[in-house]
Amino acid sequence: MLKALIIEDEPLAAKRLSRMLQELEPEMEILDILDSVKSTVNWLKLKKSDVIFLDIHLADGNSFAIFEEVDIETPIIFTTAYDEYAIKAFKLNSIDYLLKPIEREELGFSIKKLKNQIGKKELAPQLDVAALIEAMQAPPKPVDSFQKRFLVTSGDKIKSIPIEEVAYFFGQQKYVFLITQDNRRHIINYTLGQLEDLLDPENFFRINRQFIVGFSSISTMFSYSKSRIKVELMPQSDIEAIVSIDKTPKFKNWLNR
Numbered sequence: 001m002l003k004a005l006i007i008e009d010e011p012l013a014a015k016r017l018s019r020m021l022q023e024l025e026p027e028m029e030i031l032d033i034l035d036s037v038k039s040t041v042n043w044l045k046l047k048k049s050d051v052i053f054l055d056i057h058l059a060d061g062n063s064f065a066i067f068e069e070v071d072i073e074t075p076i077i078f079t080t081a082y083d084e085y086a087i088k089a090f091k092l093n094s095i096d097y098l099l100k101p102i103e104r105e106e107l108g109f110s111i112k113k114l115k116n117q118i119g120k121k122e123l124a125p126q127l128d129v130a131a132l133i134e135a136m137q138a139p140p141k142p143v144d145s146f147q148k149r150f151l152v153t154s155g156d157k158i159k160s161i162p163i164e165e166v167a168y169f170f171g172q173q174k175y176v177f178l179i180t181q182d183n184r185r186h187i188i189n190y191t192l193g194q195l196e197d198l199l200d201p202e203n204f205f206r207i208n209r210q211f212i213v214g215f216s217s218i219s220t221m222f223s224y225s226k227s228r229i230k231v232e233l234m235p236q237s238d239i240e241a242i243v244s245i246d247k248t249p250k251f252k253n254w255l256n257r
Contacts, residue, residue, distance in 0.1 A: 005049040009035040009059040036060045041069040056080040103249035147198040152186035167217035183235035208244040
């Protein structure tokens with residue numbers, strides 16, 4: 001039986017999270033719900049849990065102040081409304097990072113990751129509080145810093161393709177392909193992970209392990225099994241483009257912004 005501690009200063013958000021946890025994991029015990037740095041420090045000096053769901057902004061300050069008072073080895077899942085630019089730092093320093101409003105599917109995915117870690121008896125990631133604070137304070141990446149064109153080769157010819165002509169990217173085996181709007185395919189020397197940092201998130205979204213799609217390349221969307229979304233692309237792809245379960249809520253937010 002997992003024992004959880006919720007640290008959240010918004011009563012409605014805390015109640016909703018507690019309810020979803022008990023629906024997803026009926027045997028999970030919610031040990032307590034705390035709303036401040038002070039109460040959390042006092043609690044952690046005396047008690048332990050299997051996982052901590054931790055909001056960043058609490059009633060009496062930033063939750064990072066907790067780590068100045070108590071050494072925490074418990075796995076942490078951050079829950080906050082903070083912007084997307086801080087997500088990578090939180091992912092590296094915790095089991096997961098849940099963006100508010102928390103989606104049921106994403107919460108379930110986080111619990112699965114937690115249980116896998118516990119099952120493998122892995123240690124929780126070491127918190128680098130300085131890196132987290134820096135990530136929170138970092139300004140959004142300026143538009144001018146995103147990739148504007150890609151250099152590709154075709155035989156003995158070299159061509160530079162403007163980002164406006166790119167429809168989508170997909171990975172297959174060891175290669176990553178750039179597909180243009182006029183249905184030309186080029187191998188590029190980037191991983192999809194690298195492309196995520198290079199592309200403007202306003203215009204491109206990674207829907208699964210294989211695809212990064214441009215907004216203009218989306219032709220039609222359909223409801224798919226397990227609450228996923230199937231995307232038909234322009235130009236058409238030989239591989240089905242299906243938004244993964246953990247990406248679906250963020251994909252919907254991306255479409256609706």
